[in-house]
Amino acid sequence: MAASRNRRHLVPLPVHLAGVLAAMVVIRLLYLGEAAGSDEAGFLLVGAGWHHGDSLYGAYWVDRPPLLIWIMQLAGSVSSLRLWGLGASVLMVLGVGRAAYVASGDRAARWATSAAALFSAAHWFGVPRTNGEMLAGAFVAWGLAFTVQALLRPGRLSWAWGAGAGVLAGCALLVKQTVADGLVFALVMAIAVGWKPRHRPIAVRVLAAGVAGTLLTVGLGVAAAATRGTSPADLFDALVTFRADAGEVIRTSASDATTDRLVVLLATWVAGGLAFVAVAAIWHALRRREPVLLATATTIGFVSAAAMLGGSYWAHYLLQLVPASALAVGLVAERMAPRLRFALVGVVLVATTSNVFWSFVAPPEHGEQARVVGRWLKASAVPGDTVVVAYGQPNVVAQAGMDSPYPYLWSLPVRTLDPDLSVMSSVLDGDTRPTWVVDWSGLDSWAIDPAALRPVLERRYRQVSDVCGRKIWLERTRPRSLATPGACP
Template identity: 40%
Template structure:
């Protein structure tokens, strides 16, 4: 049954391989396509994401871009279902299949959470298997491999510390039960696997011009600064997205699956007891989603490993089966709606088309602010390192760098503005607006998007 579920989730994604790129998808492909030594974190651009994610998008870019990227996600989802089955049988596999396929969680968009899930589930499966084996060599090798996959998950999406959370609970349990020598050895093996994976990622990143300090700044320091900016400056759209996130979570059926799985938790006759680890993991994932700050729907994909582990620790009771049926029905309805009304090319795609048809070799463009897919789809580059809007608010809130770029000798030919002016929450656009008005004239618009050409 697990294999059939894996095939089913793969087939479900096939009709959506050619969907227009989302802002994140286009942005990551753009960053990955030029990742070489440069003036910013990843070549010419800054993004607050880990290097393995950029590497995966780089692989998709080398293979052709959009469709290879979606095929990579297809493999990740099908693999996650198979790994969930190894972890907890068909209920765990069904849980992964349902929640990694629902458009309610933006599962058709390829983002860090989606690509990190197979690393998390692989690490959990290896960790649990290593605790079940009686062979010391297999146990320590499994622990080391689990540590490596734990690191890979974090190097795809930095808040997905899931395998570390579960390892801490399970290895501490060994020590409490008197097997502290075994716990120490397993912890050492797990740590060794983690260090090898991290060291390799740092080495490869350094060869492409991205050092450990730059990665720490992007993955940790920036996220703390961004949380403060969101807390103090965000407009009403942020709490609105939080409300939507909660409603979507309820409609998806995930709370029902979690509750019925909680009711069926059991202590196994053999092997590790996963109950407390599953509870700790769910708690961590909820905290991680809350700390994200922006409350995008794809944050909910980070809850999938916790739900999988919870069902793996539970008896396959009738309420659990009905809970999965309910969640499956929600996913089915969402997929039907998504199929009947898929995302269509919007105003940002129209702007990209305009830029492609009116540009010549050597032209560049700056988008104010966000939607890096416009830059990617136009086929142009950007002299402004901030492709996303949140880094602008954190790293260039007075738009001094932005004004210097569009007013300098190497200014872009094109500036694309979302809205009637540069004004937006979290920035002081006064001086930059003067520079834009002085050096650029509007040549076209589509919806809220305005295209300016240098005078």
């Protein structure tokens, strides 16, 4: 009777959803003014340049699937892109809530949506900036919901729910090739459900429909990209072959900064509550052996391994854990000892709230120098000027409002595909050479040998300024009136 009274006193689920979503949206809107991240700016440049050029995506090359580039092209600006990211997070929260509701009822949905909204507001997971993990999260969450619907509430339309889950899993892969969360979840859950002979036919039908939906979606995405000049073979090289080669480059050129990022990643994983959720999900999955919980715990393990094996250890990789982790919270919260649950929730709430508060009291300076340098370039340039940044920092290019004749906007493609800088040297020595060159962190950074680049740079360019410690070079035949640099952070 007490449990029933407690349930009646809960606010209706739609009201709860509206409350947690409103809180997340308000916090995320406060982040809109932060400087553009490297990935945000770079992906937007790639999207804008897809209509011309002979690289993978027209003017530029990047190791990402085509749906992400279409989204960037449609967004068009950093502010619009962040609103798209916010919309994706709202859909993700709703999808996680639906999956939890179908799997375990009203209270599970409340826990799951609260966790998803909390994780999606935390600054330390990189949520101020919109990335592939965030955009794919909406597809992942609703893919989980469709899979749970198909396998736990079987009926005549179970195959359609399974096919829909497959389509959403394919969309997630077309945003970022490592976001296979939906596939892992569906496979494990179908095996767990089909372990009992009487449920095996439905599990097989749902899994077959899901595989068909995924293959059809990916095939259509690749075919559509081919109509714009991005061939399937080139996509395979970028999404598979390059990643293998880049992994070796990362391994052999790892610096102290790589180790520092690993420490930060692990600390954020623990302090942000994701580590507690992973342990609880695995513990309860092994004890209870419920299909949806087994699938959720396995997905958390898969995503965690993918984040670690990538070798770069960026904190925003943890965003990929949010859909499965939030669903796990919904599934296990009511099964935990009340004191332990209260302690864990309190720790995560305090840590996340402190993180959000600190992000406003002492805003991070990541991207601020790129903003200052880019604005100086824009103020010093004339229409038609172009720029190359050695190496990476596409947010400088975007802030300057220029294009780059060099196809590699990030340092990893430079180190992997142009390690001797032969392509960059030919661009700086060619007829369409850039007006400006920015030496961001030293020509010999990342163990790159600048022997081919340096003589071309010194022959064709002259150093004209030093903005925030970054050397700025101007093509010798194009005089410009140089602006006064802004204050550096």
